[in-house]
Amino acid sequence: MAPGERTDAELVSLAQDGDVEAFAEIVRRHERRLRLVLVRILDDSRDVEEAVQDAFVQAWSNLDRYRGEAAVFTWLYRIGVNAALARARRKQHDVVDVAVLEAEGAAHVPRDVLPEPAAEADDERARVLAALAALPFDYREAVVLRDLAGLSNDDVAAALDVTLAAAKSRIHRGRLQLRALLEPEEER
Numbered sequence: 001m002a003p004g005e006r007t008d009a010e011l012v013s014l015a016q017d018g019d020v021e022a023f024a025e026i027v028r029r030h031e032r033r034l035r036l037v038l039v040r041i042l043d044d045s046r047d048v049e050e051a052v053q054d055a056f057v058q059a060w061s062n063l064d065r066y067r068g069e070a071a072v073f074t075w076l077y078r079i080g081v082n083a084a085l086a087r088a089r090r091k092q093h094d095v096v097d098v099a100v101l102e103a104e105g106a107a108h109v110p111r112d113v114l115p116e117p118a119a120e121a122d123d124e125r126a127r128v129l130a131a132l133a134a135l136p137f138d139y140r141e142a143v144v145l146r147d148l149a150g151l152s153n154d155d156v157a158a159a160l161d162v163t164l165a166a167a168k169s170r171i172h173r174g175r176l177q178l179r180a181l182l183e184p185e186e187e188r
Helices: 008-016 020-038 045-061 072-090 098-104 123-134 137-148 153-160 164-182
Strands: none
Touching (some): 008 072, 123 137, 137 164
C-alpha cells in the first residue's frame, strides 16, 4: 500500500458513512480479482459481468452488515460467489463430456473477460481451464478460491460459509479430481 493510501477497513468505514468515493475505491481494488474468480466459476462472460455487478450492488446495499470479522476481500468474494451460484442455478447446464472439453480446448471460457487473451492460446493453460470447468461446482469454487485467488483455507471456509474441515475437504477432493482429469491417458 502506498504511503497515505487508506486501508480497506478505513474505506469501508467511510463508505458506511455514505462516502461513495470510498466505496468506488473498494470496487477499483477488488473488481479485477473478483472477476478472475467468477470467470472460472461461470461459463458465460455476460453472467460474469452481471455477477460482478450484482456483488458490488449487494455489497453497497449491505455495508451496514460488514463487521470486519473477515477481510473485505473475503466478504466480497462470498457475495460474488453467492451471485455466481444464483446465476448458475438459474441456468440449465448440460453435462459435457470431458473429452469434448479437451477437444474444444477452452473455447467455452469467455476470452473477453480474461486479462491476458494471448495467454489463453497456451494449450496447457487451456487444458487446465477445461479440466477445472469439468469439476463439480462445489469443488471448483473451493479450488478456484484457494489456488487461483490465493485465499487461505480459513478464508475459503468463510467465503463459502462452510466449516474449515469442509473447505479443506472440498479443496482436497477438487485437486484430486483435477489431477485425474489432467493426467495423460497413458498414465491412467
